[in-house]
Amino acid sequence: MVYSNAKYPAxxxxxxxxxxxxxxxxxxxxKAYGKTLxxxxxxxxxxxxxxxxxxxxxxxxxxxxIKASGSEPEELLYSFLSELLFIEDCDGIILCELxxxxxxxxxxxxGKGEVLDRSRHRIRSEIKAVTFxxxxxxxxxxxVTVIFDV
Numbered sequence: 581m582v583y584s585n586a587k588y589p590a591x592x593x594x595x596x597x598x599x600x601x602x603x604x605x606x607x608x609x610x611k612a613y614g615k616t617l618x619x620x621x622x623x624x625x626x627x628x629x630x631x632x633x634x635x636x637x638x639x640x641x642x643x644x645x646i647k648a649s650g651s652e653p654e655e656l657l658y659s660f661l662s663e664l665l666f667i668e669d670c671d672g673i674i675l676c677e678l679x680x681x682x683x684x685x686x687x688x689x690x691g692k693g694e695v696l697d698r699s700r701h702r703i704r705s706e707i708k709a710v711t712f713x714x715x716x717x718x719x720x721x722x723x724v725t726v727i728f729d730v
Contacts, residue, residue: 639690649686
């Protein structure tokens with residue numbers, strides 16, 4: 581992308597995709613990418629929030645810490661995304677910045693965002709649940725794939 585106006589010098593910026601939507605019959609399938617699996621997990625969380633609310637309107641005013649555990653990578657991803665969906669559903673928390681660190685038997689996510697304000701934020705859709713169906717964690721690529729029940 582080339583920026584060329586008086587405020588910014590001409591700059592070429594390489595945009596790294598966080599996630600992509602994959603065609604799926606009834607639900608929402610997401611493949612998240614990153615340089616590391618930790619970044620892939622964070623980008624899958626970003627995708628969850630981005631599909632429910634337009635994240636461009638979310639201000640990273642508040643900091644939240646989310647913990648999840650799991651003995652297998654897919655179990656950990658499921659637990660993490662389910663925890664994010666829980667805080668969104670129960671507390672109305674929407675995160676626009678996520679940083680994941682793996683710890684022994686789990687992960688810690690430091691997220692920034694704010695409480696949903698329906699008068700100010702644009703709602704996109706509702707995610708009802710995270711599913712195990714076709715979930716995968718690929719350390720070689722690295723990437724993660726998950727289906728959200730909508």
